[in-house]
Amino acid sequence: MNYNYHTHTWRCLHASGTMEEYVIRAVENGIRYMGFSDHVPFRCADGFEAIGTRVPIAQVYDYVNDAKLLREKYKDEIEISVGFEMEFYSNEFDSMLSDVKKWGAEYLILGQHFYEPEHPSGVHMSKPFDSAQVLNTYADSLVSGVKTGVFTYVAHPDMVNFIGDESTYCEIMRKVCIASKETGIPLEMNFYGIRDNRNYPNRAFWKTVGEVGSPVTFGFDAHTVESAFDGESYHKAIKLVDEYKLNYIGKPQLIFL
Numbered sequence: 001m002n003y004n005y006h007t008h009t010w011r012c013l014h015a016s017g018t019m020e021e022y023v024i025r026a027v028e029n030g031i032r033y034m035g036f037s038d039h040v041p042f043r044c045a046d047g048f049e050a051i052g053t054r055v056p057i058a059q060v061y062d063y064v065n066d067a068k069l070l071r072e073k074y075k076d077e078i079e080i081s082v083g084f085e086m087e088f089y090s091n092e093f094d095s096m097l098s099d100v101k102k103w104g105a106e107y108l109i110l111g112q113h114f115y116e117p118e119h120p121s122g123v124h125m126s127k128p129f130d131s132a133q134v135l136n137t138y139a140d141s142l143v144s145g146v147k148t149g150v151f152t153y154v155a156h157p158d159m160v161n162f163i164g165d166e167s168t169y170c171e172i173m174r175k176v177c178i179a180s181k182e183t184g185i186p187l188e189m190n191f192y193g194i195r196d197n198r199n200y201p202n203r204a205f206w207k208t209v210g211e212v213g214s215p216v217t218f219g220f221d222a223h224t225v226e227s228a229f230d231g232e233s234y235h236k237a238i239k240l241v242d243e244y245k246l247n248y249i250g251k252p253q254l255i256f257l
């Protein structure tokens with residue numbers, strides 16, 4: 001695996017190490033295409049800014065510029081891009097997109113962590129739930145995000161911690177697989193989930209992905225220097241590709257903003 005477009009930085013306040021250490025770790029392990037995709041800043045209409053899980057707005061230009069300086073410094077060894085992992089919130093989408101372009105982002109991955117914007121409510125989808133209606137709304141958000149055409153891929157499409165009926169889950173999530181297949185926007189098998197023994201990769205989801213034939217890519221979702229290369233999870237991911245006959249495309253094609 002010589003690519004990884006899912007990398008966080010200390011600026012989101014829940015990742016460690018310097019950006020340069022991530023680059024060095026990647027280069028030393030044969031990564032040739034690397035993307036920084038930290039959690040996008042988010043400010044609500046009332047001025048509330050969500051911090052602690054995201055790059056603060058006050059640091060966003062520094063984040064982009066630091067990545068571009070590293071690109072220049074390591075250009076002979078690795079091709080570095082910079083963008084964000086961003087939610088699709090229908091009411092906020094236009095302004096978020098214009099912000100990330102203004103800040104100099106080159107690409108986006110769709111990471112739908114919340115059911116709705118964090119403020120005033122915003123339920124994190126890692127919390128267990130059994131409502132098919134919530135899952136359905138969530139899946140619709142992913143489909144709408146995919147159809148905007150601006151996201152390079154869908155990060156951890158299976159992160160929702162749905163504890164209800166499996167056939168209901170598959171039926172609803174199939175919509176996401178079909179949108180991916182129709183648009184050619186890949187679904188990411190997320191290595192943070194593998195490393196951390198999370199509820200994803202969700203086997204029922206990847207079985208459905210295999211049936212639909214959606215394009216599949218991998219992402220380290222690095223929040224530590226060590227995970228800027230994760231060969232151990234790669235072997236586990238390849239096993240799932242074989243088991244569910246997934247359409248693994250390797251390095252995704254970046255969709256430039």
Ligand SMILES: [Zn+2]
Nearest residue numbers: 008014039223
């Ligand atoms: Zn994170």
Ligand SMILES: [Zn+2]
Nearest residue numbers: 085111155156
């Ligand atoms: Zn994420």
